[in-house]
Amino acid sequence: MTEAAETPVEDIEMLREKLRELKAKARQDLEELRRDRDKMREYKTLRDEHNKEVRALIESVKAEREERDRINKEIAEAKERRAAIHAQLKSVYDEIRELRSVIVGSPSTDQRRMMRRVEELEWRQQTELLTREDEASIVEEIAKIEATLVKIGQEKEKQDKIHELRRLARRLKDEATEVHQKVLELSEQSQTHHQEVVRIRPQLEQYKKAADTAHQNFVEWLKRVKEGEEKLKEARTQIEEIQGKIRKYASEKQTASRTEKRTQQKVAEQERLDAAVEKLQSGKRLTFDEFILAQRVVSDDSRRRPFRHEAADEDDGDTSESVEDAASTEEAETVEEAMTPSDEPSDDEGELDAELDTEPLQDGQDSTDS
Structure with missing residues (x-):
């Protein structure tokens, strides 16, 4: 079981709430720092x-x-x-x-x-x-x-x-x-x-x-400006730390989700194959897709009958390939996703990140000699 699966959802929500609080406080500190710099x-x-x-x-x-x-x-x-x-x-x-x-x-x-x-x-x-x-x-x-x-x-x-x-x-x-x-x-x-x-x-x-x-x-x-810059640095460090945890959770969550989807797709595909073969063997009516799947499995099984054990392994491989082919489209779609909507930063948070990244620190450095 992955770390994302082990991480309680409540903890992630707490991290997101703390991140919002830190960014709100950082925004206030940034405005205060700008006022202090102007003064x-x-x-x-x-x-x-x-x-x-x-x-x-x-x-x-x-x-x-x-x-x-x-x-x-x-x-x-x-x-x-x-x-x-x-x-x-x-x-x-x-x-x-x-x-x-x-x-x-x-x-x-x-x-x-x-x-x-x-x-x-x-x-x-x-x-x-x-x-x-x-x-x-x-x-x-x-x-x-x-x-x-x-x-x-x-x-x-x-x-x-x-x-x-x-x-x-x-x-x-x-x-x-x-x-x-x-x-x-x-x-x-x-x-x-x-x-x-x-x-x-x-x-x-x-x-x-x-x-x-x-x-x-x-x-x-100048002393107040330096103190404000230090506070902003600490806030930035905390924000980056929490954002890293959230990104790690989102990444692990996506990986686990994709793995689970692949597993489910493999199981569903195997069930379709088994059902098609069973219908074929029992003489039941098959759809065209079921007939193609069953025919391919039966043909492969006939060719490999002398080597039953090996054939069974190869059938599993073919089945896996079929499952992977069927899941390729779904995987391509999931790979393009960077994070779930709930993990994306809001416009305000993105704006604050940009401000924190572009805000020059130590702007108030100056000689203290009059």
């Missing part, structure tokens, strides 16, 4: 968008800082130049103060006054009749004035030097003012870039926080 992809997309914003803001902050640092470098250079000008200006003023400290009187005023005095004395020499003492006195005074004028000439050189130093001081002050104005303008530009960095920083932190939150949600849904 996971949603958070992944959101995380990637936030990370893109973060990278853009980081680049903006970097550019603003680089520009600010470049301007600050120019400010430092301008301040150094301004300090050098101030040092040079201080040196000029120190030199002016030193020259002014050694100048006696006002060279221009004293010189004009003394030159008028010399002219007056020379005019007296030319126009007046002077005594020897007066003449000597005028000559001596003119000599003293001329000596003083020589000293006054030296003081005038100092005064000219002071004027030159003052002109240099004015140029240095103008240059220092220009450099100072440049420092102020550059400082304002630097402050603008610094304020832009300060303005961007809260946005950057906000996008970073949003990206971290989206990544955490993505990781959680």
Whole structure:
């Protein structure tokens, strides 16, 4: 007796019922897995968008800082130049103060006054009749004035030097003012870039926080997706195991059914042969088919009578051949059957099998680094 014959029908029905339950549950798990994957992809997309914003803001902050640092470098250079000008200006003023400290009187005023005095004395020499003492006195005074004028000439050189130093001081002050104005303008530009960095920083932190939150949600849904895929794998394994048992039962059932049909056909054919021979031997009326069968058996029996035992065996063989010929058509029909109608999967089950076969697992694989 085959295993199919030994398997109770109730057990097969239980397997089919369990298969339907597993497929229904697998269909629900599959839909839930798809929803989880959609949610996971949603958070992944959101995380990637936030990370893109973060990278853009980081680049903006970097550019603003680089520009600010470049301007600050120019400010430092301008301040150094301004300090050098101030040092040079201080040196000029120190030199002016030193020259002014050694100048006696006002060279221009004293010189004009003394030159008028010399002219007056020379005019007296030319126009007046002077005594020897007066003449000597005028000559001596003119000599003293001329000596003083020589000293006054030296003081005038100092005064000219002071004027030159003052002109240099004015140029240095103008240059220092220009450099100072440049420092102020550059400082304002630097402050603008610094304020832009300060303005961007809260946005950057906000996008970073949003990206971290989206990544955490993505990781959680990724975990759920992997768990769902594992459940679906287990369900698929159970479904395939039960389907294998049902297919094995159906195959064994078909084999047993075909064997039973062949046996019944052989018995029926043998009964027809025996009945035809009996009618022929008893002189009863036979149909044409019965006559042909009986005639063939009797003829074979007559030819093989000396070898009765062997003939009996050969008759069995001929009978088997006849039975097999008669059953050939039936066997061809049964061979074409893959399974009985009750063993065929329903449209829903076939659709689920296709979904389970085509549904990609591990679709949610992704880096968990934000």
